[in-house]
Amino acid sequence: MGVIVSKPRSSGRASSGAAQSVWLRRSPTPRNEPPLSRERITEAAIALLDEEGMERLTMRHLAERLGVGATTLYWHIDTKDDVIDLAIDAIFAEAPLPEGDTGSWQENVVALLSGCRAMLLRHPWSAALPLRRRPSIGPNFLTWLEFLQATLARAGFEGRQVQAACWVLYNHVQGSTASQSSLRWSGTERAAAQEQLRMQQDSYPTLVAYEYMLDDAWDENFDLGLKYILDGLQAQIAASH
Amino acid sequence: MGVIVSKPRSSGRASSGAAQSVWLRRSPTPRNEPPLSRERITEAAIALLDEEGMERLTMRHLAERLGVGATTLYWHIDTKDDVIDLAIDAIFAEAPLPEGDTGSWQENVVALLSGCRAMLLRHPWSAALPLRRRPSIGPNFLTWLEFLQATLARAGFEGRQVQAACWVLYNHVQGSTASQSSLRWSGTERAAAQEQLRMQQDSYPTLVAYEYMLDDAWDENFDLGLKYILDGLQAQIAASH
DNA sequence: CCGGCACCCGATCACTGTTCGAGAACCACT
DNA sequence: AGTGGTTCTCGAACAGTGATCGGGTGCCGG
Secondary structure (H helix, E strand, C coil): CCCCCCCCCCCCCCCCCCCCCHHHCCCCCCCCCCCCCHHHHHHHHHHHHHHHCHHHCCHHHHHHHCCCCHHHHHHHCCCHHHHHHHHHHHHHCCCCCCCCCCCCHHHHHHHHHHHHHHHHHHCHHHHHHHHCCCCCCCHHHHHHHHHHHHHHHHHCCCCHHHHHHHHHHHHHHHHHHHHHHHCCCCHHHHHHHHHHHHHCCCCCHHHHHCCCCCCCCHHHHHHHHHHHHHHHHHHHHHHCC | CCCCCCCCCCCCCCCCCCCCCHHHCCCCCCCCCCCCCHHHHHHHHHHHHHHHCHHHCCHHHHHHHCCCCHHHHHHHCCCHHHHHHHHHHHHHCCCCCCCCCCCCHHHHHHHHHHHHHHHHHHCHHHHHHHHCCCCCCCHHHHHHHHHHHHHHHHHCCCCHHHHHHHHHHHHHHHHHHHHHHHCCCCHHHHHHHHHHHHHCCCCCHHHHHCCCCCCCCHHHHHHHHHHHHHHHHHHHHHHCC
16 A cells, blocks of 8 residues: 555645546545445446436436435545446446356457447447546456456467457457447438438448448347457467467 | 428427437528538537547537637537537548559558548547447548448458448447547556556556557557458458359 | 544536527518 | 518527535544
């Protein structure tokens, strides 16, 4: 201890301008059973986000859900962004880390990413993940990423290759689930957009031909795309002996 | 004509609930040279976003920049989301579409994605792209996507493969640029996070070993990741004869 | 019994997106 | 020149936002 020095309710917090990430400060309640805690706030935030979406996440709504005054939250967290950071990290605890080393590294990666994908789809608001101005350095996210990188390192990648492979795979899960979650729009508008697209077939022949935005073969697209990536990674390993 | 019926300033707009996408309504100013136009608003919005970022994009700021009352904007657009949709689509006009069919399809894809990446990095707020609740159906975005899909279709992909390949590639550009743009955080906090990560080396040995979040080899990671994807796609083509 | 600490909250501030209705500017046509 | 209507502008206002401040509880060790 002693590394993280900032007090929970410091009068001049983050004197050097921007507030620090939640993960760099320690929780202000080391006691036994406080009535309100970061954990309870995070839990309620996730429930609220799942039920009503990102734009309905409000300090007042969240407080009401917890049966608490709105400003009370600010004793436990510094900022609304903190709540979102905590929620995002918490859901990564739901992504299962496959046991043992059964099977090829490809099978391990597929299992890991599939579990993560299912988790992200359960929480559609996670599409907001990449837009956070600060990177994710929550413990659960780091654990998940560590697992992925370790799997790749064990598969035979080295140095820069590990990072590159890791980000390609992560972007694939994150990007495809974000698209899928965002594209759950109203049926009427969707129909209008499809009509509009079909009317402009001369401008977008390929998009129309391959039914851009018309079918919902999310699973197939994800699996096939993942296969492509894994094939490319396998080629890299083969080339490196 | 006659397809898009909603009036620009309709009293009860989008009577069926959610507002329609900008692209499904027509511009309210078919006149010669109106002082304020969608184009000028879009232009100013992009400049504002580039200079001050997403959270500083405000109707009032935008209006002030245009030397105009805040509420004036609402005659030209229905909603702030419309402005963002317009801005996002407008920057896709900056992504160059390589001329002709010189070179292999891989080279064409690399050129296309590199141009898109440079454009997205010039406008870091584009990281917010995937989180929009409605999908991108602006003309410039569709043109760009059409070009990518057409390139892939010409390369020999068929049916579902085209879509899957297209999304893998798109997610790679979008995801990597979003990460890079988001990770431009303050040096002090970054140092603190690195310190924290190094302290927990026991928990995250691989992340520390491969310098997660320590180096900024964005270009190398992007290129290498793209190579993996292209190799995987090449394997698909080879398998399909 | 009491001082101090952990925790809570009502009032309030500056600001947000958006609506409303009153107006100004322009146009075609008499 | 005048009139009527469409096109465009805007100030005032509304409900709601994140966040701060200072004054409160209630509890616990002494």
